[in-house]
Amino acid sequence: MQETNLYTITVPPMMKALGALSKILDKAAAYAESKKTPKRTFEEALLNDRLIFDQFSLLMQIQRVSDNAKNGIARIAGIEAPKMEDAEKTVAELQARIEKTLAFLKTIKPEQLIGREEAKVSLPYWNGKSLTGFEYATEYLMPNFYFHLVTAYSILRKNGVDVGKDDYIGGLPLKD
Amino acid sequence: MQETNLYTITVPPMMKALGALSKILDKAAAYAESKKTPKRTFEEALLNDRLIFDQFSLLMQIQRVSDNAKNGIARIAGIEAPKMEDAEKTVAELQARIEKTLAFLKTIKPEQLIGREEAKVSLPYWNGKSLTGFEYATEYLMPNFYFHLVTAYSILRKNGVDVGKDDYIGGLPLKD
Numbered sequence: 001m002q003e004t005n006l007y008t009i010t011v012p013p014m015m016k017a018l019g020a021l022s023k024i025l026d027k028a029a030a031y032a033e034s035k036k037t038p039k040r041t042f043e044e045a046l047l048n049d050r051l052i053f054d055q056f057s058l059l060m061q062i063q064r065v066s067d068n069a070k071n072g073i074a075r076i077a078g079i080e081a082p083k084m085e086d087a088e089k090t091v092a093e094l095q096a097r098i099e100k101t102l103a104f105l106k107t108i109k110p111e112q113l114i115g116r117e118e119a120k121v122s123l124p125y126w127n128g129k130s131l132t133g134f135e136y137a138t139e140y141l142m143p144n145f146y147f148h149l150v151t152a153y154s155i156l157r158k159n160g161v162d163v164g165k166d167d168y169i170g171g172l173p174l175k176d
Numbered sequence: 177m178q179e180t181n182l183y184t185i186t187v188p189p190m191m192k193a194l195g196a197l198s199k200i201l202d203k204a205a206a207y208a209e210s211k212k213t214p215k216r217t218f219e220e221a222l223l224n225d226r227l228i229f230d231q232f233s234l235l236m237q238i239q240r241v242s243d244n245a246k247n248g249i250a251r252i253a254g255i256e257a258p259k260m261e262d263a264e265k266t267v268a269e270l271q272a273r274i275e276k277t278l279a280f281l282k283t284i285k286p287e288q289l290i291g292r293e294e295a296k297v298s299l300p301y302w303n304g305k306s307l308t309g310f311e312y313a314t315e316y317l318m319p320n321f322y323f324h325l326v327t328a329y330s331i332l333r334k335n336g337v338d339v340g341k342d343d344y345i346g347g348l349p350l351k352d
Contacts, residue, residue, distance in 0.1 A: 002293040002310040005180050013314050051227070052334050117178040129350035134178040138189050139348060146322035147344060154330060158228050169319060174305035 007110035010137055014069045015105050017149055020170030021065060022098050024163050029091040031161045043091055051155050061152040062094050066101040072141040075121045076133045077112040183286035186313055190245045191281050193325055196346030198274050200339050205267040207337045219267055227331050237328040238270050242277040248317040251297045252309045253288040
């Protein structure tokens with residue numbers, strides 16, 4: 001029996017999306033590698049590209065996907081998230097960050113999130129104001145998580161990496 | 177008391193996002209108007225722009241946001257969604273479509289979605305296969321809804337319309 005609760009609407013979709021992002025990043029690395037010349041490689045250029053000049057780079061979009069996942073879930077649960085230094089410079093380092101983010105999400109037990117609808121969630125730049133756990137999850141966390149995921153996808157798509165909607169969705173458990 | 181269920185995680189976030197999209201579209205129309213010359217207007221050009229040449233245009237992205245909202249919710253509820261002809265050509269017509277989509281969502285009662293986790297949901301191109309209502313909502317509907325919303329936003333942002341993350345999020349019910 002599937003249940004709709006603050007755990008099932010956040011952690012599993014985020015874990016699935018992080019897995020999809022990891023596969024997309026593998027395609028990105030292979031694509032950058034295929035374009036290299038004897039004198040130049042392009043992975044760094046791809047990771048530093050942006051959709052729009054004053055938005056975050058691909059590398060930063062992926063860091064924000066990770067932040068939304070680990071920090072957002074930790075905030076609802078009322079626990080500390082693992083700190084990450086934003087020091088990644090390569091696809092391999094971003095993959096390691098995705099792994100660490102997934103490892104943290106795997107430690108979260110449903111009961112740490114279930115029933116946290118009325119928990120107070122605050123961010124440093126909200127000047128002491130707060131949302132409820134439910135508002136935070138549905139009006140802030142998931143929309144922001146998908147925002148950075150879609151933007152990362154679009155940066156790769158724009159640069160010619162062979163990714164499509166199926167890569168973004170990451171497969172579906174279709175059954176007869 | 178806020179409850180997490182198949183209604184609260186879909187209809188209210190979609191209604192909020194459609195409201196935000198409507199305001200963003202007003203900014204887009206004003207921006208296109210500000211660029212017009214005695215001989216040319218640019219609203220149509222903006223609506224036909226794409227982030228990437230083989231993706232949907234802005235106009236089509238907004239139609240897909242509407243489709244995801246009305247068709248997706250109808251599928252989970254097991255009812256018919258209002259048909260829309262995809263005949264929009266102007267911002268005013270897209271605004272009317274958003275209004276009609278919102279009007280449909282307003283007719284949905286929570287009890288039409290609550291408890292539909294195990295309902296069978298199928299799409300024409302799934303060859304008779306299906307997802308459960310819960311899987312459909314969390315693994316397909318909401319990720320796709322945000323995909324088209326973020327892409328619409330990015331097309332406008334790329335063209336210089338003055339929109340930021342706050343416009344995308346559409347305000348937060350912050351409290352002391």
